[in-house]
Amino acid sequence: MAGRSLETASPAGARPDPFPAGHRPVPAATVPAPTSRVLHKADLHASLRDPVLDTMTFLNEVTLRYPEAISFAPGRPYDGFFDTEQIFTHLRRYLDHLVAQGATAEEIRTAMYQYGPTAGQIREIIADSLRVDEGIDVPAESIVVTVGAQEAMLLLVRALVSGPDDVLFVVSPCYVGITGAARLLDVAVTPVEEGADGFDCADLEAAILRERARGRRPRACYVVPDHSNPSGTTMDLPTRTALLDLAERHGILLVEDSPYRMVSPGRPLPTLKSLDRSRTVVHVGSFAKTVFPGARVGFAVADQQVVDETGRTGLLADELAKIKSMVTVNTSSLSQAAVAGTLLAAGGRISALNAEPARYYGDAMRTTLRGLDARLPAARREALGVRWNEPTGGFFLTVQVPFRADNAALTRSAQEFGVIWTPMNYFYPQGGGDRALRLSTSYLTTADIEEGTARLAGFVEEMSAGS
Structure with a gap:
């Protein structure tokens, strides 16, 4: 019996018991049949x-x-404008750009293979493109690169609406992405309906006053000024300037979503953000229509200052990045590289592209x-x-x-x-x-x-x- 523990010892001629004491399996005939777990939809989120x-x-x-x-x-977008080989060309152009910027082979490898910065690694390239193509002049640190414009909407709704008395207005009819994001976050939206001739600032002002009279706090209004989804309407220049004035007077933000500007003929009207002089507008952008949808790259320009309880200031973009870190961690480095390569090839001018x-x-x-x-x-x-x-x-x-x-x-x-x-x-x-x-x-x-x-x-x- 030497060299064998008491737990594994067996009588002479007997085969060792492979199961530890108390762990012998129950005979199959006595095992209850497994039952499928059923979830009731009423117990899931509304x-x-x-x-x-x-x-x-x-x-x-x-x-x-x-x-x-x-x-x-x-x-x-129409499939005829996409060429699979262009993806590799765009990636290579971005990698060459990193080399030209002085990045080492190890740094480039890390940039492509590892988790990237939560706020995005092509913010400078996007900022340059906005400057030359849209007249939007903002620092790169005010930009957050997102998984499509849809994530940007989710981050903004979560950041701006802090309680049940906060009000998010939407111009109605509106894109289901904003209302869907709000619904997932238990945020009720207040629609401001377009008239037969489009959006009227007087209707938004009346809605703001109504909500304030109810003791609620208007926070932001979501608008698609150019060829909106779903109605196709475009906000004229006088309405844009009046809307900016209204938002500034009433202390609300405008969330501008405008993905169809660069895929429409003719010279577009200026964005609300390019006309903004008081950091009233958060501009949401997307490369889905202008570069390619599968990249799933969007962004938010959030240059509003945020002051904490100690008096220290930062940017709204920083707060959005904090939320993003718990939602998608970061936007795909490969997708960002492909988009960046496209922008670099066009000198930042998506309009020309x-x-x-x-x-x-x-x-x-x-x-x-x-x-x-x-x-x-x-x-x-x-x-x-x-x-x-x-x-x-x-x-x-x-x-x-x-x-x-x-x-x-x-x-x-x-x-x-x-x-x-x-x-x-x-x-x-x-x-x-x-x-x-x-x-x-x-x-x-x-x-x-x-x-x-x-x-x-x-x-x-x-x-x-x-x-």
Whole structure:
């Protein structure tokens, strides 16, 4: 028995017991069958029951179910402007830039392979681009590079709304990304609806005064001044200056989201941020439409000063970076490198880089408007009660119809007429838009648009007759 512990000793001729005392397995016949854990949706966050979060899922399902249908639903760039090999060219250009800046091979390797700075590693390049292309002159440290503009919205809502009495205004109809981010964070938004002629500052001022009278604290207003998603409207210059004055007088911030400026024909109006003289505007940017969507790179320009309880000052960008560190840690270094290489190649001028796409998208919008007008001429659409706006750029326009343009109507449109669109009621935070639909013109060829508008006109005729 020498050399063998008491725990492993066995009687002579017996095989050792492989299981420690008290750990012998229960015979299979006596083991209860495993049961699946069931979670009740009522026990999950309330936002998961919000129809807004089902929007994209439903549209994707309709598109997959009717692959032969022509879809005016996706607000995405046209694939024809992308070349896979360009990705490697852009990466190499950025790496060469780092070498030219004096970075060592080890530093470049770390920059590409390791976690990067939370606030981003291409902030100087973005700042240079904003300066030469948009007239936005801000220090690089006021920029936070985000995972698309969507993360920037989430960070801003979380930072700016600190309690139930804080108010976030949105110009309605509005992009579902801002309302979705707010819903996930249990922040209620207060819509300020556009009129037939677009946004009116008097409506926002009235909403601010109403909320203050209720004892609440207006904090910020989210706006898309250029070719907005979903309505396609553009804010004129007098309205922009009046809005800046209003925000300054009432002490609120403007969250400016403007992803369609550089993919629209013609000279754009100045951004709110370039007109801002009192750090009233937080500018949200995205390279999804201008460089490529798959990079998922956006940014926020947040140069507002933040003072802590000791009197020490910093930037709002620093606070956003703190939140980001607990959300995505940092934005992909490879994605940042590809975007930076693209900007460097164009000398920071995204406007020059997107000159051809802007012409294409402008032609697509005009082709869509001509197609609608040819198939539903003025006299006919007046008799039916149909009308649409005529954006000069961007990806979207809105069609008002005399029938309920909901998911059931969309399904019928796809199934019987072979054309897909987006119900406008998705974009109204507190209801509305039930008799309107959004058309996206960016992703289709001219032939698809011409056929698609013919199909859409047939659908509208059929539905209007029965309304």
